[in-house]
Amino acid sequence: MVRENIQEYSVSEISDSIKGTLENSFGYVKVRGEVSGLSKPASGHIYLNLKDDKAVIKAIIWRSAVARISFIPEDGLEVICSGKLTTGYSDRYPGRSDYSIIVDSITPAGEGALMALLEQRKKKLAAEGLFEEQYKKSLPKYPETIGIVTSPTGAVIKDILHRLNERFPCNVILWPVPVQGQDAAQLISDAVDGFNNLSSKDEVDLPDLIIIARGGGSIEDLWPFNEEIVIRSVFKSNIPIVSAIGHETDTTLIDFVSDLRAPTPTAAAEISTPDKEELLRDISEKNNRLNYSINLYLDNLKDNFISIKDKLPVSLKLFLNNLTSHFQNISQSLNFRVIGEQLKSSKVKLISLEESLLKAKNILVERLQKELDNKSTLLESLSYKSVLKRGYSVTRNSNKIIKSKKDLKDESELIIETNFATLKAKLREINDK
Structure with a gap:
């Protein structure tokens, strides 16, 4: 039975009405879920799904919001998204009638979520052989040039330079990078690749060793050093790399792939140089x-x-x-x-x-x-023996060389030494010259 008194809507009218009702009813919300179907197109926006075991919600992070957030999600990670619910893709694409959350901020759902993802990634990279000892390179005993990848400001670079100058002054090339935030992983990877791509035509020398360092922080702060792009750049580096990320108790994936791990940035300077x-x-x-x-x-x-x-x-x-x-x-x-x-x-x-x-x-x-x-x-x-070789001889009486007539007596036993033999003779007669 058709109800004649029901209001009639056009498609756009009912869509707008649903949109208004949804936005007015919920306003700004926080949603916890597991990330799936993450996409990063060239536009700079990020598209993903938030899911649990019963439902899925679409989520969008516009490019302007991407620039503000310090954490970039990944598939399989449980996160908390803050934003507003809407239908379509907000005012930018109003024609769609499905609903989604426009994300203003996103954080991991506690350290447990990040640690679970970290362990998963560690097993994956280990299975590829990236952490095996056979690929570790020996550090040079007497480095002439050391490359440093870290922030150009702060205590880390000052501590490293001070310790290097104390122990073994050498050339230092700083490749400045941000050490946390959404762009950090890519720029750290670019720095490692950049050092390896230096040649004799460049104005700076190819480093004998690279130190990658930053101070302590939360697991989110240190996360760029767990990103695959950084791990793979370090693995393929032809230059030995010492990692010094955070404090002694902090461990990131870069520590497993680097050629040597230092507990602190200052210790990295000590490990890298002789005294x-x-x-x-x-x-x-x-x-x-x-x-x-x-x-x-x-x-x-x-x-x-x-x-x-x-x-x-x-x-x-x-x-x-x-x-x-x-x-x-x-x-x-x-x-x-x-x-x-x-x-x-x-x-x-x-x-x-x-x-x-x-x-x-x-x-x-x-x-x-x-x-x-x-x-x-x-x-x-x-030597007189050289004279004997020319045909001469030496005559002795009782082992005394005969130099004059007075050294001779009748019937004296004489020893005559020549080049070829020693002769014994008895004196019979002396004839004066």
Whole structure:
């Protein structure tokens, strides 16, 4: 039976009436639900569904509101949305008759919701192998340039720069980024990629190491460092990365993928650099040991010369006395402590220092050995045995070289030394010249 007294509406009229009734009845509301079907088109708006186990409501975050919120939702996360209910998409698209919530603010439904999402994401990335130790890179022992990704203001950058200057002054390149908020994750990812894309054509050096840091905060504040875009940029980085996010008790996903995690930003500076005072002490100790070894070698070489000298004729003794004095002067002039002091004023790496000093020692030893060989050759050339090789002989009476007639007696037993043999003879007759 058709009721003749029912008011007739056009489609737009009934839609407008429903819209007015809905908005006037509920006004501003808060709705808790799980995010699904999230979409971020190029327009800058965000579209999503809020659902529970019995119903689904459409939700829209206009671009102007996106710029104000500090938290960007994700599928599977339970959130609380604040806004107004309307039909269609408010005055922008009034022709639609379904209803939705126009979101002004959105927050996670407690830390439990975020922790659940965090654990879910952690398992996903771990299954892909992003956290495995085999992909970790070793930190350089002596970094010349360190890149820092953090906020350009605040205590974090000041603490890092102060500690670096104390321990191991080096070049520092700051890539400034926001460390929380909706754009933070993308800009942090861009910074890591940007450092890796530097080349010799750029005005700044490619860092040997990157520190990503921020101070403490809530789980929402630290959330950019749990975003996949950041995790994947850190994983593919060719430059070793130290993460220092929040306090020691804070843990974010970047800590699992970075090559080393520091409990605080200050600790990151300490982990990334050696202690210059400790290096200088080590260099000094090695200097002293090397100086002692070289001087000991020279002393032994001098003793060997003295031993040889005592067995030589007077002329050669005089020569070797002069040579010994020369060696003493060389030994006294080798003051490696002075070299060590010079090294303290520069950033010479410990390994390079050891190699350089070892090379200097080898050159010195080679030169002294060559001088010794030359003098040994001279000694051999002055020996009477060289004369014997030319056909001469040496005659002795009772092991005494015969130099004149008075050294001879009748029937004397004589020993004649030649180049090829030693002969025994008896004197029979002496004929004067």
